[in-house]
Structures are given as structure tokens and as C-alpha cells.
Amino acid sequence: MNKTLLSFGHGYSAQALAAVLIPQGWRVIGTTRSADRVGEIGQTGVTPLVWPGGDVMPALAEATHVLISAGPTAQGDPVLNALHGAIAAKAGDLQWLGYLSTTGVYGDHGGDWVDEATPLTPTTQRGQWRKQAETDWRAIPGLPLHIFRLAGIYGPGRGPFEKVRQGTARRIIKEGQVFSRTHVEDIAQVLAASIAQPDPGTAYNVCDDDPAPPQEVIAHAATLLGMPVPPAIPIEQADMTPMARSFYAESKRVRNERIKEALGVRLRYPTYREGLAALLKDG
Template identity: 70%
Template sequence: MTTLLSLGHGYSARALSRLLLPRGWTIHATTRSAEKAEALRGEGVIPHVFPGADLTQALSEATHLLVSAGPDAEGDPMLRNLRDAIAARAAAFDWVGYLSTTGVYGDHDGGWVDEATPLTPSTRRGQWRVAAEAEWQAIPGLPLHIFRLAGIYGPGRGPFAKVRNGTARRIVKPGQVFSRIHVEDIAQVLAASIDRPNPGAVYNLCDDDPAPPENVIAHAAELLGLPLPPAEDFATAEMTPMARSFYAESKRVRNDRIKDELGVRLRYPTYRDGLRALLDEEAS
């Protein structure tokens, strides 16, 4: 019997569930509200509203552990609540996955990074992630795998709605590039790692085509047959501090390891493939 306990069962974890449930897996998942718990139950997942729920039984049954909950200034929220219980069962897990971010690498002026690149985050969120990775790595005997995710998109998280309603913006910052990953490719990488565990491994999850963000908006408009949103200069554009912080770092992320070690062939190797598929899915 294979049982996954998914801590912070969000967008990416739900995509993994859609692959594992047909294979006969049992999945326990934490969520923050009773409403979300009911939605998960309808998907075939056993929900636990957390914090508050007693996860003793779920932890005792789990053969696999996936951690998607993000850290904050005080550290990893799951370890604050469950560190001792997880550490006590560390050797009993077949696989543990922690979803991190490529933000841990910091700014490289558009240059390439890989899993061996030093961690030099320039944002507060990136610094929290580096600390959280270290917290998980410090648990003795835990078969930990770290997955550093690029910008996530997929059903319900594409640019089409904003392009359609006229709120999409083409912010142009010379030299700025981002890497991205379709949620279904995240799921297949996680599943491949579960099938071929390598405790201690770190993987970058991104597609093959780092690109300026304005190009993605432009392609979405082209696919929809709508006018191109006007370009705005990053230096003078009105943006929230949070939105502006996403432009603080520019890098291209290598994904060779998921291909060479896990045998992954990306379903959506470029944002153009992914956006076309999203639009086709909408139409069907």
C-alpha cells in the first residue's frame, strides 16, 4: 500500500494527485478551510484541515511525504508543528519531496544557473526558502528530494483572462528573462522521482525556453486574435512592491537533471506549447 501525505495540498500537489490516484494510491492532504477540504474529498483525497487536525494516523500510514507549504519569516510552518513527529518517522518514508523555488539562486543578470549554483537570493521570499530547505535537510535520515520550481502556469493560471479583459500588461525591462513550468510537467517530474528515488537530490523544474515576460503576454494575445497590450517601461510603470519584486532577479534555469536522471520528457517544453494547449483545453 502506497500512501502520500501532502502537506499544504495546493495547485501542484493536486496535479500530482491526478496521476497517483488512478495508480491506487491513498492520499491524505492538509488544507486550511473546510470548504477546500470538501473539494478535495470530491477529488478522492482524504482531507485534514490544518492546523487543528490530528495528523498522527496519517503520518503513521504515510509511505511518502510531499511538502508544498511555503515558509514565512519564522521558518517552515509544517516543521513548526510537525518536526518531531516527522523526524521520528524519517527512516520509515520511502520518499519525501519538498517544493522550493528557483528564487533561491538570486539574480544572475540573465545568465544560466543549475542545481550546483550557489544560493544567493536577493529577495526576502528567496531567503526564507533557502532557510526552509536547510531546515528539512537537517532532519537525520529523511529521504529528502528538493524540487526548485520556476514560475508555475496551467489551467486557471494562464494569461488569457487578463488579455481578454484588457488588464494584461507588457512590462518591459531590458535583459529580463524568466523560466516557467507547466503544472502537468511538475506532476510528471514528481511522479518520476517517486518511481526512482534518490535521497539528497535537488532538481530544477522548468521548461526549455526562458523568455522575457512581455513575450508571453504577446503570444497569448496573438493566440486569441486580440490587440497586443501596449509596452510599459519597467522603470516608470506603476506596480505594487510585490509585483516589482518579481523583476528583481533575471536568470535562465537549466533542467538537464530531470531529463538525464529521471528520464522526463516535458509535455510542454516551451511556453508556446503550454499556452496553445491551455487554449485548446478551454475550447474543448
């Protein structure tokens, strides 16, 4: 049977999933807002589609699977805002729909552990938008919805090495602060495992095994590069954008047992140490 994934907002994580599926014979259609990205997307074997602006309905009609990576705004989820009726009408024909959310929906837990059963109490505006988007997607009857709450994403081209090399990395210290993180290749394998074993209505935390203070990750990256560890800066003295500061407003450790037990995932990068070592090795 032909399998076609329609990927809305075909960005970093979606590209990693496409790299897994295309060699298996999948067709992947990826939307982008920018006509400038059409060539880049096409070079990966994905069929590019400019949207909004182009006609997405033929692609939606062909899709057996859908991935939503586009982020919500104060106005709501952009895909639902434009296509709610069409997606609701298609719901019974889809085998799987994945929504990429964030662990930010859990809010601040003072460094304590959270899992998928933890109530959603986001404190940041972005987390509140994500919570509402999850609710709106869940409200569509018969939709084979799977929610993936992603921790901080790193991988090729995205990580601490460039900032350390450029001398712009900062070790900002906030007592008790920890973040969970995930390598983009582990996101891709979790999504692929879910596609192979659909369980509509389920949410999955996607993160590694080692929530860690951000300053430790920067120090480890510098050590791997053989460069000086950037000086520590108390958060009270740090010059930060409101966006950057908002990441420090919440601290929690995220459990990932469900992806292992329900999907059989074995993380390729169980901690940032393995992930950074692999990134350095691959250049």
C-alpha cells in the first residue's frame, strides 16, 4: 500500500523523520511558507509545497499520515485555523496524525519529575498556546491523534558547539535549574515507531534520560572542543532577551518511560554526552 506523509511546517524534526521514511518507500510532501526553501526541501527527496499560498487540498486527499510541526500563535493553530473542516472530514481516512508539542505544557515543577499524566499547567505564553492547540486537536472526532511533547532539541547544525567556538556561549546559573533535551534523530525514531504502532489519543514525552543544568552542557561542549569553559554568570546579572529568559522560568525533569515501554524505543543518545560526542565526530 502506498504511504504518503503530509508534513505541515516541514522543519528540523520533520526533515529527520522524512530521512527515515523515504528510504522505506514513503512519499513525503512538506509544506513551507517560504518559496526560497522549495529547492532545499526538494533536494532531500521530499515533494515541496508552498503553503499558505498554494493548494494543499490535493496533498491532503492523498495523505495516509499527517505530521503537524507548525507552531501555534495567539490566534490558535495555523493548520486548524485554515483546514479544520477538511481535516475533520478526512479524519476517518487517516491512519495516523502526529502533533509536535512541547514539554513546556507541564509548566514549572521546581526541578521535580513529570510524566504524561501530569496536569498541564504552563506558565509561559508559548506553553499556554501549545496546551490550547493540543486541546483543539483532541476535539476532532475520530482523528487518529498522537501528541509528542518534545524537550529541547539539538542535533546536526543545532547545538552548543558553534556558540562555544565563536565565544558567544554563556553559562547562565540559576540555582536548581534543569532542562530535559532530545537529539533530533531520537525524535525521528520515536515518530517512526509510533507510525508503525498507532495508538490514537496517546501523548508521548520525547526526551533523553538525563535532565541536566544548562551550564553543565556548555561546559562539557567546551571541554570536548579543548576550549576554555565560559565563565559562570548569575541569571540576575545576565543580559537576556525575554524569549531566552522565559526558558529559565520553568524547571522540571521529564520522564520518558512511555516511549520505551509502549513503542520499544531504545534511545541512540540517552544523554547529552553521547549526543555531543557524535556531533563532534561527524563535524
